Amino acid sequence: MELKQRSASQTLNQESNWPITTFAHRARLAAGCATLLFSIAKSLVLTTAAPRAWLESMLAATVAYFTADLVTGIYHWAIDNYGSAQTPIFGSQIVGFQGHHHRPSQLAKPPVAYNVHIAAAAVTAVVTPINLLCSDPVFLLFVGVFAGCVMFSQQFHAWAHTPKGRLPTLVAMLQDAGIILRRADHAAHHRPPFNNSYCIVSGVWNRVLDRSKFFVALEVVVATALGHEPRSWSDTISDWSEKSGTN
Known part of the structure; x- marks a missing residue:
């Protein structure tokens, strides 16, 4: 009887496409948040002892915010256009991002822990040694x-696919202010020619990168140097478009 109930529950989850958040997902999110808070708190404590570092620290935070948007854009472009399920380490993310174009609204369904647990684990592993060894408040x-912007970038991306009426008030305010990715700004990424608007923290870099043909130039370099053409060159529009019945 128990096996039948589990089977029915699994079938229901598969049919509704609702991912299951596990204890491991929540633990990774908690560890990532603790790591970020430790880094910021240690910086503030050290800055208190060196008041002249306040201006430099605020400048560093601003640069970090804009840098994170750029880095997430490059990463998003790479996994949208290159690799497959067989790619070591990144295979599951490549499948997820490339498949996301067929069912974009589904990204809004999972809880925060499910969306960011992979990035949270990476943040914990990379930032913890820095927290322990570094005493420079600015750095x-x-x-x-x-790290915080990168860790939550996929959630910002998810909120950009969430109807405004379903967003928490604070999130809607941050979107309206352009501090995190706006729904309208990200919509261009899901329209032909499907090769722009890759940045997913605030999207502030998208206009600059798209107008300068930055990613097109990068694709030419990769194709010339490595012989790998991006999906955006060869796949048809239907390969990138939303599929009916997948929401």
Whole structure:
């Protein structure tokens, strides 16, 4: 009887496409948040002892915020256009991001822990040694803000696919202010020619990168140097478009 109930529950989850958040997902999110808070708190404590570092720290935080948007854009472009399920380490993310174009609204369904647990684990592994060994408040704040933006970028992306009426009030305010990715700004990424608007923290870099043909130039370099053409060159529009019945 128990096996039948489990089977029915699994079938229901598969049919509704609702991912299950596990204890491991929540633990990774908690560890990532603790790591970020430690980095920022240590920076603030050290800055208190060196008041002249306040201006430098605020500048570092601003640079980190803009840098994170750029880095997430490059990463998003790479996994949208290259690799497959067989790619070591990144295979599951590549499948997820490339498949996301067929069912974009589904990204809004999973809880925060499910969306960010992979990035949270990476943040914990990379930032913890820095927190323990570094005593530079400016660098610590840069790391904390940069890592935080990167860690939550996929959630910002998810909120950009969430109807405004379903967003928490604070999130809607941050979107309206352009501090995190706006729904309208990200919509261009899901329209032909499907090769722009890759940045997913605030999207502030998208206009600059798209107008300068930055990613097109990068694709030419990769194709010339490595012989790998991006999906955006060869796949048809239907390969990138939303599929009916997948929401």
